[in-house]
Amino acid sequence: MLLGLLMALAAALCFGVAMVLQALGAQRHSPSAEGSGLLGTVRAMVNLPFAAGLLLDALGFVAQLIALRSLPLYVVQAALAGALAVTAVLGAALLRIRLGRAEWAGVAGVCVGLAVLGATAGAEGHKQPGMAFHWMLLAAVLVIAAVGGFVWKLREPVRAAVMGTLCGLGFGVVGLAVRVLPAIHGLDLWPLLSEPATYALLAGGAVSFVFMTEGVRGGKVTTATAAMVLGETALPAVLGVVLLGDRTRPGMLPLALAGFALAVVGALALARFGEVSPVEEAPAEVAEPSHPTRIG
Known part of the structure; x- marks a missing residue:
């Protein structure tokens, strides 16, 4: 750890x-x-x-x-x-x-x-969702990309907020994808190449970078960055606990929640x-x- x-x-x-x-x-x-x-x-x-x-x-x-x-x-x-x-x-x-x-x-x-x-953090969770979850990660990237294309021409500051949120969700998909990737043994890369989470990771990173770029082009940097911080922290954290089995040390959940909230609020203040x-x-x-x- x-x-x-x-x-x-x-x-x-x-x-x-x-x-x-x-x-x-x-x-x-x-x-x-x-x-x-x-x-x-x-x-x-x-x-x-x-x-x-x-x-x-x-x-x-x-x-x-x-x-x-x-x-x-x-x-x-x-x-x-x-x-x-x-x-x-x-x-x-x-x-x-x-x-x-x-x-x-x-x-x-x-x-x-x-x-x-x-x-307060415990060890990473060892739950392994089924393969359907791996495909859902890839589908989530496609949905994020489609929604981004739909809202591309919204007016500011709504556009910056939506683009920043989509960017954060995309980076959240990247984090989830990394957690479910299979282990590699030697030079055998087939498990990665045949894994939908691999492509969710790559596509999620690329889509997120594009949306963050677009989110700040209108000059609404604070709006876009704050939305990104919320998107990449809150939902992935919940999914990590519920689906992947992430836990805190025994009896330290309230303190961990306070620390998480403090870190995120601090980041928002620096958006x-x-x-x-x-x-x-x-x-x-x-x-x-x-x-x-x-x-x-």
Whole structure:
């Protein structure tokens, strides 16, 4: 379990630092210089900080996979939402983003909540739902994609909230899919290739990234990120308990619930750091940027 906790925290750290590095990289290429279309966005990604951020995203994903194989789902998903605390602290130091009292309280809430979860978490559940559940995960991704296509042209801020929620649910499917994947023995990859949960994992990650991108394009970063945090934590946590058998240590359920709630509420207080950008010297509010970044 200790390895799983370390991997969950490492994933949050990687995702949080990746956000800041990608923001630094994006600053080097203004839309006016690179163009506002897809080509300009791609050019803005071709620099060392942005590439380093993408590498950290990949490392964070690997750490997340390891954590999900040894920890209850509710712990890992809450830890990933806690990546916003890493981004907030680094953003304050490197991007001159000003943190108010509420945001520092959010950072503290995430840290305390995750500490409580780590202290109260039991071992991962060992229930194995039937193959029908594996196919349901893949079907869920298709439903999420279809709903996203249907609401694509909604007006803001409803569009951002729906896109963020769909993104969070997609990442929740990723977490559930990892938990039900079969073990690999040697170089025999057929169990993975023939497993619908494998394709649910891949498709869920891709769909979620697209919807998070679209959720923040309208400038409603806080709305989209808050919806994503709720989508990727609440429902997957419940399903992990009900279907996969995740449990807390004996007698610690109330404390674990309090820690989970504290971590999620803290992450919601930091939702605007789903996108980070530098602050002008004396603005009343932080301007929201145009380069979306996934947190976990």
